[in-house]
Amino acid sequence: MMSDKYCGVHKLGWVLVIIGAVNWGLVGLLNWNLVEAIFGGVPVLVRIIYILVGISGIAMLGCAKCKMCKK
Secondary structure (H helix, E strand, O other), rough: OOOOOOHHHHHHHHHHHHHHHHHHHHHHHHHOHHHHHHOOOHHHHHHHHHHHHHHHHHHHHHHHOOOOOOO
């Protein structure tokens, strides 16, 4: 379970970062892309997911300085 110290934006960010990490792990180990396997029929949706995962990774860099997260 995720800690209550993170704000909603960072909780969502962590979920997307984990999805991205699992996806890249599967690509590296098995040459299988989970995101494209699920949403491959809708290339625009796949691209949006990749963009959100990338933005989430960048947002996690500033997690320690977030004023909405509980310290």
